[in-house]
Amino acid sequence: MTLSKTGWVLLLVLSGSNIVAQDTPLEFWFWPKYTLGQKAENYPGPRMEAPVSQFNVIQSESVPLIFHGEEPTERVIDFVKSSQLPKNPFSIEMWLVNHVNQPVGVMATLKNRISGEEPAWLVGVYGRDLVYTLKTEDSHFATMIQHKIKERGWKDYWGHVVATYDGNNMKLYLNGELITEGAVGKRKANDDSMYELEVASYMKNEPYMDLGNQLKMLRIHPRALSKEEIRQRMDKLMSMVTEGKLFPGLFHFTAGPYLNNASQSGISMVWETDRAADFVVEYGKQVPYDKKIVLNTQKIEKEAGGAESTIYKVTLTDLEPETPYFYNIKATARDGTVMQSGPLTFTTAVRESGSYSFAVIGDTEARPHINDRISKMVWEERPNFAVIVGDLTDGGVKDHKFEWNYEYFQGITQLASRVPIFPVPGNGEDDLYWYNQYHVLPKNDGYYTFHYGNAQFFMLNSNRPQDFSTEGKQYQWLEEELKKSTATWKFVAHHHAPYSADDDDYGDSWKQKAETGDLAIRKIVPLYEKYKVDMVFFGHLHTYQRTLPIKDNKVSQQNGVIYVQGGGGGGNLEDFAPSRAWFSAKTYRGHHYFIITVHDRELNFKMYDTEGRMKDYLDLKK
Numbered sequence: 001m002t003l004s005k006t007g008w009v010l011l012l013v014l015s016g017s018n019i020v021a022q023d024t025p026l027e028f029w030f031w032p033k034y035t036l037g038q039k040a041e042n043y044p045g046p047r048m049e050a051p052v053s054q055f056n057v058i059q060s061e062s063v064p065l066i067f068h069g070e071e072p073t074e075r076v077i078d079f080v081k082s083s084q085l086p087k088n089p090f091s092i093e094m095w096l097v098n099h100v101n102q103p104v105g106v107m108a109t110l111k112n113r114i115s116g117e118e119p120a121w122l123v124g125v126y127g128r129d130l131v132y133t134l135k136t137e138d139s140h141f142a143t144m145i146q147h148k149i150k151e152r153g154w155k156d157y158w159g160h161v162v163a164t165y166d167g168n169n170m171k172l173y174l175n176g177e178l179i180t181e182g183a184v185g186k187r188k189a190n191d192d193s194m195y196e197l198e199v200a201s202y203m204k205n206e207p208y209m210d211l212g213n214q215l216k217m218l219r220i221h222p223r224a225l226s227k228e229e230i231r232q233r234m235d236k237l238m239s240m241v242t243e244g245k246l247f248p249g250l251f252h253f254t255a256g257p258y259l260n261n262a263s264q265s266g267i268s269m270v271w272e273t274d275r276a277a278d279f280v281v282e283y284g285k286q287v288p289y290d291k292k293i294v295l296n297t298q299k300i301e302k303e304a305g306g307a308e309s310t311i312y313k314v315t316l317t318d319l320e321p322e323t324p325y326f327y328n329i330k331a332t333a334r335d336g337t338v339m340q341s342g343p344l345t346f347t348t349a350v351r352e353s354g355s356y357s358f359a360v361i362g363d364t365e366a367r368p369h370i371n372d373r374i375s376k377m378v379w380e381e382r383p384n385f386a387v388i389v390g391d392l393t394d395g396g397v398k399d400h401k402f403e404w405n406y407e408y409f410q411g412i413t414q415l416a417s418r419v420p421i422f423p424v425p426g427n428g429e430d431d432l433y434w435y436n437q438y439h440v441l442p443k444n445d446g447y448y449t450f451h452y453g454n455a456q457f458f459m460l461n462s463n464r465p466q467d468f469s470t471e472g473k474q475y476q477w478l479e480e481e482l483k484k485s486t487a488t489w490k491f492v493a494h495h496h497a498p499y500s501a502d503d504d505d506y507g508d509s510w511k512q513k514a515e516t517g518d519l520a521i522r523k524i525v526p527l528y529e530k531y532k533v534d535m536v537f538f539g540h541l542h543t544y545q546r547t548l549p550i551k552d553n554k555v556s557q558q559n560g561v562i563y564v565q566g567g568g569g570g571g572n573l574e575d576f577a578p579s580r581a582w583f584s585a586k587t588y589r590g591h592h593y594f595i596i597t598v599h600d601r602e603l604n605f606k607m608y609d610t611e612g613r614m615k616d617y618l619d620l621k622k
Helices: 227-243 297-303 368-381 402-416 433-437 473-484 525-530
Strands: 008-013 026-031 074-077 090-097 105-112 121-126 129-134 143-148 158-165 169-174 177-183 195-202 215-221 253-260 267-273 277-284 291-295 311-316 324-333 338-340 344-347 356-361 385-389 421-424 448-452 455-459 489-493 535-538 544-547 562-566 584-588 592-599 602-609 614-621
Touching: 090 105, 090 121, 090 227, 121 158, 129 158, 129 169, 143 169, 143 177, 158 227, 195 215, 227 402, 253 324, 253 402, 253 421, 267 324, 277 297, 277 311, 291 311, 356 368, 356 562, 368 402, 368 592, 385 535, 421 455, 455 473, 473 525, 544 614, 562 592, 584 602, 584 614
Parallel strands: 356 385, 385 421, 455 489, 489 535, 535 562
Antiparallel strands: 008 026, 026 215, 074 195, 090 158, 090 215, 105 121, 105 195, 121 129, 129 143, 158 169, 169 177, 253 267, 267 311, 277 291, 277 324, 324 338, 324 344, 356 592, 448 455, 544 562, 544 584, 592 602, 602 614
C-alpha cells in the first residue's frame, strides 16, 4: 500500500467510531517531513505520524489516476474508511498554495480500488486548470465542471477550492466566489467496501516537491456549505496564514529553532511559536544538560508595555571555543501545554588557527523542497556555518509573513537548528521587517562583519545601491573595516551582482549587447581590489557562475578578485546570455550550493548540484 513518501498527514477531526456525527467534517492537514537523517532526525514540536492504511492484509495497490497526462508522483491511500465519508450531500474543501512557476497538481478523489472506472467524485487542480467531477444516476459518464484559473490568488499564491453537492446540484467555488453550478440529479450509490479515498500529487515538473508543499488542508463536510459558510472558512484559513500559524489548535513551532551569530564564546538562537509561551533552554557539552536559561515571557511582555510577540531570542554566552554543544528548548503555553524541540546540536567558532568549512546558499526563495534537498546535502558535509546571499524569501516583506513560516523555515530549519546561519538581505526581504525579527546579527540595518577562524566576512545590504558609491554609507563603513582587517582571508557577501552573464536582467542579450552586471553595485568593486578581498559571493540571478580573477575590469590572475554567483538555492531558474562573458570561468544552470574549506593559507572550493554531483572545483593558495 502506497503512502505519503515523506510527509505527515495530521487528522484533526474524526470520530472514534465508524459513525461520524451528522455535521462533523473530516479534516486533514498535510506537511512534508523535512528532517535530517540518521541520528540527527528531529522535528521540533509535536510529532506527527504518517497515515495508516485501514487494511491489515497484503493486497494489490489500486490503479492510479492519470491527470493531465501524468501519473501521480505521490499517493496517500486508505487513510480513512469509505464508510465514514458522506453518502449524499457533501462539500470537498481544499486549501492550496502554489509558489512555483512550473505546472504541478493535486487531487482528492473517491474511487474504486479494483476497477479503472470513473471516480465517484474528484476535485483537482493542475497548473491553472481546476476540475470537479461527480457520478450520478442520470448519466453513464461522470458530470464534469472545468475552470481556467485567471487570478493569481490570495496574496498571489493561495487558493481556496470548495466543491459542493446538495443532493441535486453541483457547485464549484474558488476563493469564496461561485464559479459555476448545475443540476445533475441524484448521486450514484457506491459500495463502501470497493471504494477508497485517495489524495495524489502530480509533481513531474518539480521532482523534489511533496504533496504537502501544495495541498495544506483537505476537509470533507457531510453537507453542502453555503456561500457565506465558505467565505467564513476562507477567512479562518487566511487568518492562520497571516499570523504564520501552520496548524489550527496545535501548539507548535512556526519558525526555528534557528541559529545565528556564532562566535568562539557564544551563539544566538531564534524561534517562534503559534502562541505565547514560557521557555527553558537547556544546554551543555553533553546530555543530560547541566545549564539552562529560563525565559519568563509574561514578565517580558509586561515590561514591554503589554506588547506580545511570539518570536523569541536567546544568546548563550561564556561558551568554550571550537566545542560541540547540545541544547533543547522546552516550551510551556499559557494553558500548561508542553512541547520540546528535542535534542539539537551546534559547535562554537574555531580558534584563529583552526581549519573550518562553510556552505554558501543563495536565493532559497519559494521552493522549500529544494531547500530541503540542499539542507540534507549540506549537513552531510558538516560545515561550521552557512552563508545565505539574500532572497531567503521570494517576497517575505511585512504583509507576506507566510513566506517565512510556510516556505523558508519549512525547508531550512533542519539544517539551521544545528548549523548557524549568516545571511544578507535580498530584494525579497528588502524592507528588513521580518528579516530583523528572525535574526540576531551584529547590526540590524542589513550589513555587518564577523570573524571566523583566520577569515573576516563583510556582509553588505545591496538593496541600497546608493550606499555602494564612494559617498555611500556602506562604502565608507566597508573601507574603514577593510583598512583595519588583519585577516588572512577576506570574503564579501551581498545579494546583487557586480559581474554576471545573465541573459536578461541587464538588457535582453538575445536582441542586443547587454551589460554584464549591475553597474550601481560595481561602484564598490575598487574597495575589493584595493584591500585584496579574496572572493565575493552573491545571488539574485538564479544560476551559477564563477569568474576568473578580476582587477581594473579585466582578468588578472595574480591580483584579481574572484566573484561567485550562487543563486541556485530554490528560486525559479534563469539562464545565461548566448555568448560567453569575458570573465567567465564556469557556468551552470541548475539548483546548487557550494562548500568552502579553509586551512591556514589554503582554500578548497567545490560546487554541487542537487544530486550531489560536483560541478566546479578550485584550489587557492596564499
